[in-house]
Amino acid sequence: MLSFGRAASRLPNKVGPRSSRHVRHGIDGLSAAFERLSSRPDGWRCVRWPGGTFETAHRPLTAFVEGSIASSSHLIMTTLSGGAERHEFTIDGGRRHDGPDLPASISFLPAQCERRLRLHNVAWRWATIAFDADAIERLAPGSLGGLAPIAGAEDRFVWNLLAEFDRLDAQESGLDEAYCETMSHALVLYLAKRYGRPATLPQRIRLPGYRLRRVADFIDAHLHKAIRIADLARLVDLSEGHFHRAFRASTGKTPLQFINGQRVALAKHALVRSDASVTQIALDAGFVSPTHFARIFRSETGQSPSDYRRTFRL
Template identity: 30%
Template sequence: MSDALSVSPPPPAIPVVSHPDPGQRELMRRELTLGDGVQFAFAAERIAEPTQWSVHHDRHTLIVHLDGTMRRLETRIEGVGRLRAPAAAGDLWLIPAGRRYQGEARGGEIAYAELTIDPARYPGLRDTPAGGTDLAARMKHHDPLVHALAARLAQLSSESDDLAAMLCDALSQSLCLHLLREHGAAAAPSRPPREPSPRLSEPQRRRVEDYIASHLDQPIRLAALAALTGLSTHRLLIAFRASFGATPIQYVLAQRLQRVCLRLRRGDDDITTIAIGSGFSSHSHLSAVFKRQYGITPSEYRQRG
């Protein structure tokens, strides 16, 4: 579906061709830049009138139908053919970079997710010397993992805290690697031997620990941690887990909760002040996370000494 569904032309960051209607088709749209050449959009749109879509650019495009019904849908991907069948929840369309996609639909209200991926960021998804691509085109394909990841990203797109942002980055990395493994045109035969999992060196580990400790009251991004280590976001996620035994999200959350517990025991600051000073957005945000982790609220923890 893509930005081709939007009422206004797409921003430059998401290079998708659009064909807006005069009637207010788009009901809602949220966009995320996920780093490492991946951008995400979640949208709901009204397609009561015949609607035409077109995608054609130098990035891979993944479209996942999340909800809603269509009375009619016809899609075509250059070099693959044409398909006439309405989309069901979980159906995906995968358009390799450089391929032209055209669609025409009519129905009610739909919700969908879209990822655009820069092939240069993922060696297995780069264009081949012959001018093609290693990524297979898909139409109305069902992949439960892709559906689940896209739905979770759509849910997280409304969250504004830094842990949600880090989780979005991690999920997008997983999604891209899954596409590479399961939907690569050259998948299956023999694969090169896997490289050993990277680990952070001691200097890298200390830089990461010090940075997190000094920024617990501020938003922490995967991109900033990656810059400290000189690794890509994807390599950082692997190396971080191998070195700390936890993901960055788990580690940062644990450090923030440790700071909260220490301040609850040693001081008499109000809980809102402690929450903000430990990287939580509000008293209620801290209380929800604290109770989920420990089974009691911060107030109960303080009362128990």
Template identity: 30%
Template sequence: MLQRHKAQLRHHARLNHGIQLAHWFNSGDRVTNLSNHHTLSLYIADGYDTWHKTPYGWRNGGGPDRFCLMPAGTESTWDLRADLSFVHLYCTEAHLRQMAEEIWDRSSAQLQLHEKVFASDDRITQLYRHFLLSCDWQQPASQLILSSASTLLMTHLLQHYSDVQWRAPRVRGGLAPVVLRNLLDFIEAHLDQPLTLAQLSQQAALSEFHFARMFRHSVGEAPHQYVMRRRMLRAKAMLADDSLSLTAIALSCGFSSPSHFTNRFRQMHGMSPSLWRSNPPSSGADEG
């Protein structure tokens, strides 16, 4: 719908369960939105001269970190009188209900999201900026953090912006030892692939919500943190072999290009893989 207007699609990603992400830019446009899916929008930059049509006239209130929640079937009209950069997360009604049933082990006939316009929520801002906007959406190694963040966002919407507003269930204890052992073996065997939260939770026969919390309880870090750490440990071990190219190492560790591998390696270790290879730290500096 947006592409029929002046909106420019900057980035796009498809995640599990029909969830999609889209990074847009628009300016000087009037748009009427009516979709068969839910849309959570966060303003990334500008948006100060964005207006929303209400029964009482046009209302302004946009700006960075403001969010809008547009439930499926809700029509809204917007007048963008200046620049606006924003990110949309799209989710189907079917997936929202499936997620609710998996988390709370019950269903609700009144599962309806609330429309929100120009609202503020520190948790939504944190999940967007710290997770969704901090990685390259097209890289296989980013899929786990993207799927984890989208699950957290949808759970937050269910808890705070729906008719049910159920409390988050308590998760006591971690994964059973045999389940954890098999799961860690699965991760190690698939570090070269774009792992997702759905894949890992299926290995443990748990919902994504419960799996993420039980994994953290057992391992001491989130799934995406653990997987990235294991990828980096594999990369450092492979860098010791001068016969291996950076491309081969990148692909073996789940990165689709040497440049993406180099960027993530530098972020975590303060130097490029090439510099690490030529001047590796002492063996005691590495964690096993």
């Protein structure tokens, strides 16, 4: 039974490289999971409750960070504000990501899974919840155990939940243990429902990985200009109709949705990291007009470009 009103166990706000080695680590927090990074972030805060840990920290502008993350716990991470110009990483099993890290982007790293990473021009504040793998399996069997790694997805629900953990933890009263247990359980169920993949699409209509990368690389290199579906189809030797179906089966998005998503991601990075006008950012990202940009941006993020800049600017 949950004991409402009981405070979660809070570690000191500043955990240096030496003291972090003495933190109890049965529930792996990131203070130890991040030991293998070339430099540590600042302002570390850590709160624990039975079955979980919440941690947050920030990093001033740093030109380059590299290393790896690994934990015996399931880790869900989000960028609260700021970001990285480029975030490269490889996850056990061969999954790769190379692109900007933006506010509200999330990652899920299963227990015993290693991520090798490189960050370029990073300045951010992030938060994470570490779930004890055995406790989660007892609480919600099969919920996270079979969930594949998640890399760089934008998820406002997860961002808002971890931002609220951060807000409450910063208050004098801190986080309540019952609140942490209840909300982390809800987060586990959400992740399983939202990102679980119990069924697979027929392999025959998917694009092979190397062809999908060829298309994605072409799109990223030509975001500033018009991109024709016919040109993308020609890259992989398919008709436009067949390409459209195969691309959607492979990514869950139509080619146009994917292109717009990449343009919005480029614009979000510029809104947070540059002083350029919204109009200039729209044109640089390949949108035909500021009005078109505002409409697509709002449909992707739920905010206007100006509101997004005010929300996430460091």
